[in-house]
Amino acid sequence: MAGRLLGYLFVCDPPRQTIDELGEALTWTRRVSNSASDCLSYGTNGTHAAMRSEPGEPAHSIEKGTCIMTESDLSALRERAANGDPTAVDILIELAGERGDMAELRRLAEGGSSDAADQLIEVATELGDLDELRRLADSGNITAAEQLAELTAE
Known part of the structure; x- marks a missing residue:
């Protein structure tokens, strides 16, 4: 929504x-x-x-x-996400994806958001960040492992 x-x-x-x-x-x-x-x-x-x-x-x-968006806006949004607001999480993921902010996406993914993990994989793939894809694959993310295999095969 x-x-x-x-x-x-x-x-x-x-x-x-x-x-x-x-x-x-x-x-x-x-x-x-x-x-x-x-x-x-x-x-x-x-x-x-x-x-x-x-x-x-x-x-x-x-x-x-x-x-x-000011830093105080982002802080308020992060607080709402931390308090369990799924829409705030979705907005943070969208904004982080647009900015290529892998640290924000990593934080959200580590907090349990599979959408953030998917967006992180997408950004890492676009940036050719094989280390990030390896990290995700090593932690058991199958999609990251598949992307890594595809990129290293090229």
């Missing part, structure tokens, strides 16, 4: 949307739109992440493929 919202925010026109506009575009009820946007929200002013800012911090902006 939050992934679909985040994806839409990357391409929507105009780039800033109200909750009602998001719900209409994504054919969601207001409750579902609010729930999804809450996963991307960090302030208290009642709007979604594309329009939210904390006092003294730059406004968040998700416009035409650009997402500005």
Whole structure:
């Protein structure tokens, strides 16, 4: 749900949307739109992440493929993930994958997220990081072992 919202925010026109506009575009009820946007929200002013800012911090902006997220935003998202929020985990995985942040993906994978492990394998493969693939394969990840075999056979 939050992934679909985040994806839409990357391409929507105009780039800033109200909750009602998001719900209409994504054919969601207001409750579902609010729930999804809450996963991307960090302030208290009642709007979604594309329009939210904390006092003294730059406004968040998700416009035409650009997402500005402050370190405090990431910390809040990590805290939500640590407290068992699966949507926060999904968002962290998506952001880490886009940034190629293998340390974040490794941390999430070691925390039990198979999606993070899959994304880590994908990023390691794209970067040609055979050491990371070996580490994952040695820990029993079959997909990493298969990717490693495929890359070393080439």
